[in-house]
Amino acid sequence: MAVEDKLETEREVPAVPTSARALTVVPLKYPGRWVLAIVILVLLALLVRAFVVADIDYAAVVEYLTVPGILEGVRNTLLLLLLSMALGLVLGVLTAVMRQSPNPVLRWVGGGYVWLFRGTPLLVQLLIWFNLAIIFNTFTIPGLVSMPMNTLMTPFLAALLGLGINEGAYISEIVRGGILSVDHGQREAASAIGMPRAKIMRRIVLPQAMRVIIPPLGNEFIACLKFTSLAYTISFSELLHSANKIYTANFKVIELLFTVTIWYLALTTVFSVLQQMLEDRLGRSAPGSRPSFARRLRKNLALRRTA
Amino acid sequence: MSKQLIVHAEQVTKSFGDLEILKGIDLQVFRGEVLCIIGPSGSGKSTFLRCINHLEKIDGGRLSVNGSLVGYRQNGDRLYELRDKDVCRERANIGMVFQHFNLFGHKTALENVIEGPVQVKGISKKKATEQGMALLDRVGLGSRAHAYPYAMSGGQQQRVAIARALAMEPQLMLFDEPTSSLDPELVGEVLDVMKDLASSGMTMVVVTHEMGFAREVADGIVFIDNGCVVERGQPHDVLGNPQEERTRAFLSAVL
Numbered sequence: 057m058a059v060e061d062k063l064e065t066e067r068e069v070p071a072v073p074t075s076a077r078a079l080t081v082v083p084l085k086y087p088g089r090w091v092l093a094i095v096i097l098v099l100l101a102l103l104v105r106a107f108v109v110a111d112i113d114y115a116a117v118v119e120y121l122t123v124p125g126i127l128e129g130v131r132n133t134l135l136l137l138l139l140s141m142a143l144g145l146v147l148g149v150l151t152a153v154m155r156q157s158p159n160p161v162l163r164w165v166g167g168g169y170v171w172l173f174r175g176t177p178l179l180v181q182l183l184i185w186f187n188l189a190i191i192f193n194t195f196t197i198p199g200l201v202s203m204p205m206n207t208l209m210t211p212f213l214a215a216l217l218g219l220g221i222n223e224g225a226y227i228s229e230i231v232r233g234g235i236l237s238v239d240h241g242q243r244e245a246a247s248a249i250g251m252p253r254a255k256i257m258r259r260i261v262l263p264q265a266m267r268v269i270i271p272p273l274g275n276e277f278i279a280c281l282k283f284t285s286l287a288y289t290i291s292f293s294e295l296l297h298s299a300n301k302i303y304t305a306n307f308k309v310i311e312l313l314f315t316v317t318i319w320y321l322a323l324t325t326v327f328s329v330l331q332q333m334l335e336d337r338l339g340r341s342a343p344g345s346r347p348s349f350a351r352r353l354r355k356n357l358a359l360r361r362t363a
Numbered sequence: 364m365s366k367q368l369i370v371h372a373e374q375v376t377k378s379f380g381d382l383e384i385l386k387g388i389d390l391q392v393f394r395g396e397v398l399c400i401i402g403p404s405g406s407g408k409s410t411f412l413r414c415i416n417h418l419e420k421i422d423g424g425r426l427s428v429n430g431s432l433v434g435y436r437q438n439g440d441r442l443y444e445l446r447d448k449d450v451c452r453e454r455a456n457i458g459m460v461f462q463h464f465n466l467f468g469h470k471t472a473l474e475n476v477i478e479g480p481v482q483v484k485g486i487s488k489k490k491a492t493e494q495g496m497a498l499l500d501r502v503g504l505g506s507r508a509h510a511y512p513y514a515m516s517g518g519q520q521q522r523v524a525i526a527r528a529l530a531m532e533p534q535l536m537l538f539d540e541p542t543s544s545l546d547p548e549l550v551g552e553v554l555d556v557m558k559d560l561a562s563s564g565m566t567m568v569v570v571t572h573e574m575g576f577a578r579e580v581a582d583g584i585v586f587i588d589n590g591c592v593v594e595r596g597q598p599h600d601v602l603g604n605p606q607e608e609r610t611r612a613f614l615s616a617v618l
Binding site (some may be wrong): 259 | 371416418447448451453456457458459461463465466467468469478479483484524527528530531573592
């Protein structure tokens with residue numbers, strides 16, 4: 057009892073003759089943050105200076121952004137990206153579903169596909185596709201087509217198959233994770249109203265897996281955008297290859313590499329924004345879903361205008 | 364005297380690995396009857412309920428609903444497993460309500476209710492919506508038709524789950540501890556819906572710990588312990604004057 061009394065008196069607030077309302081809160085100061093910011097600014101300034109004094113023709117960097125050769129590269133990069141991702145998505149979802157199947161044959165086929173294509177470098181896969189004629193020198197569908205593999209396997213097709221099939225293996229793991237994240241009770245409830253297995257997957261499990269799938273899938277999309285540059289090695293004229301064609305002629309190597317960098321950054325930025333908007337849309341049936349990205353953007357812009 | 368037999372279990376056994384969960388359950392439920400299954404947790408009562416609509420496969424014995432074997436086709440003395448499609452057709456006639464509601468999280472209350480009629484029975488969306496709204500009104504949730512499950516209380520979710528099961532116009536309703544994961548003040552609203560359902564003549568098998576509900580609504584009570592039916596009878600007999608020692612021990616612990 058005596059000890060408690062003592063503690064009480066020690067904790068007593070000093071008697072200052074002000075009302076509690078008039079007290080001011082003094083925020084804690086963080087001088088270290090200022091020091092850190094200054095150090096980083098100095099380092100950045102040094103870095104910028106190095107770029108400025110270097111022998112780089114910045115006017116050319118900007119100029120080359122929109123020359124036809126580069127624009128064609130951008131177009132080809134986007135085409136390759138979209139088609140590979142489409143192929144990868146189809147393969148990925150199929151494989152993920154196969155790996156959940158009660159049929160052991162399908163499970164093994166799915167597992168083998170992921171093992172093979174996730175376990176070897178994409179660059180090697182691209183080169184093998186491009187040289188497929190060494191193994192199958194003619195492509196034949198009996199009664200329909202028969203043509204030399206060399207004619208069929210253009211750089212574009214090799215790049216598309218290489219990227220798409222490789223993406224499929226990664227995407228299947230993403231989708232599988234999404235499927236596993238859906239509570240088993242959802243499947244039981246759907247079974248209980250008499251839904252067949254395939255429909256349960258399509259209407260109940262996959263839609264709910266989407267919220268878990270979309271963020272890593274966005275990552276995969278952006279990674280794939282950058283992986284398209286590997287098609288350079290099999291001389292498909294995507295963005296990097298187009299730049300290469302120009303700088304081997306005029307030796308503006310670093311300028312064109314900067315041009316290409318700006319394009320890649322711009323594209324990844326656009327896709328990040330699209331991904332955010334998609335996530336917001338899918339978040340509608342979730343608790344604590346925040347206002348959509350578009351709405352937040354409008355709100356922020358409106359605030360800035362009134363300020 | 365021709366009471367229609369809806370659920371007929373004969374010597375049903377079920378094991379998970381080496382663990383024998385059901386050790387030969389015999390049980391009958393007639394049309395319009397409400398049977399409550401009580402017993403300690405781990406006794407196998409939920410497993411037995413899940414066997415009735417083939418969410419669990421039985422290992423031995425015979426289990427039929429409304430005259431047709433669940434999940435199997437009998438030919439002579441052999442039972443052949445049915446294909447997924449055929450099992451689905453049988454399940455569509457049996458409604459089930461789960462302890463954790465299991466409402467489809469990406470669908471509103473109404474969408475949950477019409478999913479089965481539209482996707483399984485092939486009823487038009489317009490007609491299913493009309494019937495769905497009527498069912499939601501019946502469970503007192505007409506005004507919450509467009510709410511998502513996360514925005515509803517446990518009691519409301521469970522009532523939607525009951526409406527979802529009823530939307531299939533089942534001949535039999537199974538309830539797997541429907542109030543066990545509810546806050547105490549929400550239990551009443553769900554039991555009221557179930558009482559209403561019982562008085563409308565629905566055949567129901569209810570696994571429950573709600574002895575008050577069992578006493579008031581059930582036509583029969585079965586006490587299951589350790590995978591066996593220990594005692595069965597009228598509610599006032601089993602609950603008021605249990606004959607078996609194990610029943611007495613269980614009841615004195617829960618009442």
